[in-house]
Amino acid sequence: MIGIEAGLLTIDLGAIAANYRLLQDKAGSAVCAAVVKADAYGLGMEKVAPALAQAGCRTFFVATLEEGVALRGVLKDAAIHVFNGVPSGGGGVFAEHKLTPVLNSLGDIEAWAAYCKQAGQALAAGVHADTGMSRLGLPAYELQTLAAEPQRLEGVKPAYVMSHLARANEANNHMNRRQLEKFAQALESLAASPASHCASLANSSGIFLGGDYHFQMVRPGSALYGVSPMTEGPNPMAQVVRLQGKILQIREIDSPLTVGYGATRKVGPGERIATVAIGYADGYPRSLSNSGCGFIGSYKAPVIGRVSMDLITLDVTKIPSDSVHPGTMVDLIGPHNPVDDVAKRAGTIGYEILTSLGARYQRAYVGAKV
Numbered sequence: 001m002i003g004i005e006a007g008l009l010t011i012d013l014g015a016i017a018a019n020y021r022l023l024q025d026k027a028g029s030a031v032c033a034a035v036v037k038a039d040a041y042g043l044g045m046e047k048v049a050p051a052l053a054q055a056g057c058r059t060f061f062v063a064t065l066e067e068g069v070a071l072r073g074v075l076k077d078a079a080i081h082v083f084n085g086v087p088s089g090g091g092g093v094f095a096e097h098k099l100t101p102v103l104n105s106l107g108d109i110e111a112w113a114a115y116c117k118q119a120g121q122a123l124a125a126g127v128h129a130d131t132g133m134s135r136l137g138l139p140a141y142e143l144q145t146l147a148a149e150p151q152r153l154e155g156v157k158p159a160y161v162m163s164h165l166a167r168a169n170e171a172n173n174h175m176n177r178r179q180l181e182k183f184a185q186a187l188e189s190l191a192a193s194p195a196s197h198c199a200s201l202a203n204s205s206g207i208f209l210g211g212d213y214h215f216q217m218v219r220p221g222s223a224l225y226g227v228s229p230m231t232e233g234p235n236p237m238a239q240v241v242r243l244q245g246k247i248l249q250i251r252e253i254d255s256p257l258t259v260g261y262g263a264t265r266k267v268g269p270g271e272r273i274a275t276v277a278i279g280y281a282d283g284y285p286r287s288l289s290n291s292g293c294g295f296i297g298s299y300k301a302p303v304i305g306r307v308s309m310d311l312i313t314l315d316v317t318k319i320p321s322d323s324v325h326p327g328t329m330v331d332l333i334g335p336h337n338p339v340d341d342v343a344k345r346a347g348t349i350g351y352e353i354l355t356s357l358g359a360r361y362q363r364a365y366v367g368a369k370v
């Protein structure tokens with residue numbers, strides 16, 4: 001056993017469970033599903049999904065069929081839905097693993113109807129109506145066709161209608177209302193289908209827009225993992241992730257020098273540098289060159305010089321020397337620098353920080369109920 005070489009990533013499953021309960025509570029009588037695509041936003045679906053199931057979650061969403069198959073291996077009884085539609089020839093895989101596709105186009109509907117016919121049974125599927133993302137989902141003209149030709153869903157069991165909000169993190173943006181209205185129209189146009197009685201619009205942020213947005217099911221992802229659902233105001237979610245990097249070397253500067261690639265930073269006598277074994281290959285963004293910061297206890301240690309592939313350098317001049325040694329762990333995401341703050345400094349969003357977390361970290365899952 002080599003021990004920690006790069007860093008220690010601690011994932012608090014208890015915090016994820018608490019976040020689930022908070023979101024379920026906010027969503028009132030709506031079913032609170034959980035989005036665990038991209039390996040539960042980089043945190044490890046195999047550990048995260050059972051913790052969510054234990055917190056009461058029965059419905060899960062992933063992006064791809066392959067993710068769905070992997071999740072079925074972890075959760076035998078949960079309802080598992082796949083956002084990205086039906087890949088050609090994928091019908092049998094859905095059925096074999098009891099996965100439900102989200103149908104994003106008339107083409108998807110046709111493929112699923114054909115598979116259901118071949119299988120000789122009406123298999124459940126969600127129908128995705130686009131209300132403003134212009135990404136996936138039936139556009140208005142396809143919804144019209146579907147409303148006019150309901151036989152296209154013959155032999156399929158349409159279980160719910162969903163859509164997705166583009167600006168839900170901006171509580172006062174009127175695009176939210178507009179999408180809500182378009183969604184209501186989409187439900188109206190599909191009123192003949194039982195699916196229209198189970199509607200789902202809200203992601204994490206949408207849950208905080210109020211009861212009008214909850215319908216029968218909500219689909220949070222990021223907020224479960226501690227990312228703030230609202231751009232403004234305090235984060236109501238519990239922090240889930242702590243990333244600690246290990247100091248490899250301490251350097252006392254005794255003459256004017258420069259630090260790192262590109263020599264972007266000058267240092268002089270009396271300054272002290274700590275080199276930490278995490279770099280952009282571990283998902284620590286290169287954009288944090290000369291702008292990120294670590295914490296040793298409550299002491300701040302700014303990133304100086306460029307972030308390199310496997311290493312960063314921190315200015316620890318102001319930190320008492322008995323607190324900083326080779327082997328000392330530095331918080332790069334932690335109580336003093338939560339994921340949203342790190343993301344903001346890096347010019348990105350918490351989602352991207354989480355899903356980029358590297359493979360070289362030792363991972364510790366804490367807070368799980370046994």
Ligand SMILES: *Cc1c(COP(=O)(O)O)cnc(C)c1O
Pocket residue numbers: 035037083163164202203204205219220221222223
């Ligand atoms: C990823 C995703 C979600 C979850 O979004 P969060 O902002 O992470 O809560 C919900 N619905 C769809 C369609 C998604 O793609």
